[in-house]
Amino acid sequence: MPPKSASAIMLTFLGDHVLGRDVCVYSGSVIDVLARAGVSAEATRSTLTRMTGRGLLRRQRHGRRMHFGLTPLSTRILTDGSARLWRTGAVNDDWDGTWTLLAFSLPGERQRERHDLRAALAWAGFGSVQGGLWIAPGHPDIGPLAGAHIRVFHARADASTDVTEMIAGAYxxxxxxxxxxxxxxxxxxxxxxxxxxxxxxxxxxxxxxxxxxxxxxxxxxxxxxxxxxxxxxxxxxxxxxxxxxxxxxxxxxLLETVPSGDDGDRPAAAADQLDA
Structure with a gap:
């Protein structure tokens, strides 16, 4: 298996033990849990800091201890992951025959932008049929891909199209x-x-x-x-x-939690003066 980053293991931890509980978790207990999975204390602290900076976590002090809770962004990401794990699954055996078609056109001098868009399309589940035409089964989320240079359609393949061959060529x-x-x-x-x-x-x-x-x-x-x-x-x-x-x-x-939004008995301004 490919190596796993500390942030990937952190997201799994949050999805398993924080999502849906409306709590914040003490940083020290997060370190204890991830240590069992081989993540060093330094890597866990760094991951907590980076994820907070990216809007995926929020800090909450309780006494002298720093706790971390989910944000709307991380809640959305973890909820999506939970749906993929337990509801959608890996086997698409109930496809209704619809495709999302996405076409884009960018000038040749915008090579970097073209490269980034192709990477984003592949991550969203699209495969390249030809030129600037990409396809994906069903109705994937294309919100992050929207732009003036993109056109999106929904369609079904004509009977003359060999769908198996098309998939093999696109993916x-x-x-x-x-x-x-x-x-x-x-x-x-x-x-x-x-x-x-x-x-x-x-x-x-x-x-x-x-x-x-x-x-x-x-x-x-x-x-x-x-x-x-x-x-x-x-x-x-x-x-x-x-x-x-x-x-x-x-x-x-192992986990020490406090209710989300509860900063303990100290005023917020005073709490901010304390050590984590």
């Missing part, structure tokens, strides 16, 4: 399949009974999220036979189910 299916087979190769031998449940669950969910967030959810009926996503997803659900109860119990014993 790197070998690379996508390799991520799922790599996940299975890494996690299939895993012994849940011999591992630290909290650390293992943080790594498991982070690995899985890194795959499915890059998966355009192509219609399975137009993918090669024995597409590996279903088997990988079954493995993920099985291991997560085995690890979840013990991981939640361990986290509950």
């Amino acid at each position: 790197d299916l070998a690379a996508l399949a390799a991520r799922y087979t790599g996940f299975r190769s890494h996690w299939a031998p895993f012994d849940a009974d011999a591992a630290d449940p909290l650390a293992a669950k943080l790594h498991l969910v982070t690995d899985w999220l890194q795959i499915i967030r890059r998966d355009p959810r192509l219609p399975v009926r137009h993918l090669p036979p024995s597409w590996p996503a279903a088997a990988a997803q079954e493995l993920f659900f099985r291991l997560n189910g085995a690890l979840a109860p013990a991981a939640a119990s361990i986290a509950a014993g």
Whole structure:
């Protein structure tokens, strides 16, 4: 599996233990939890600072201790990730046949902008059919891509179009399949009974999220036979189910939380003078 960043593990932690609870978590207990997953205290502190600067976390003092809570932006990102994990899944077996078509045109001298737009399109689940025409199954979120140089349409393929061939030409299916087979190769031998449940669950969910967030959810009926996503997803659900109860119990014993918005008994101006 590709290496995981401290921020990726942090997001998994927040999604598992903070999302939906309306609490802020003491920074020291965040350090304790992520340390079990191999993240150093320095890396955790740096990640908390960076995520706060990016509007993904907010600080809240309680006495002399600094706590961190979610923001509307991080709540939206984590909610989207939760939907991909537990509702949408990795296997698109109920596609209704609709496509989102996106066309763009940028002058040749705007190469950097063209490169960035192509990267954003690929991240959003689009594949290049030809020239400036890109496609994605269903109705992906194109809000972040909107601009004067972009035109978006929704359509269905004509009967004369070989959809399987079109998908194979627009997407790197070998690379996508390799991520799922790599996940299975890494996690299939895993012994849940011999591992630290909290650390293992943080790594498991982070690995899985890194795959499915890059998966355009192509219609399975137009993918090669024995597409590996279903088997990988079954493995993920099985291991997560085995690890979840013990991981939640361990986290509950480590995490110190306060209600969101509660700054303790001190006035905010005085609290800001205290050490973290």
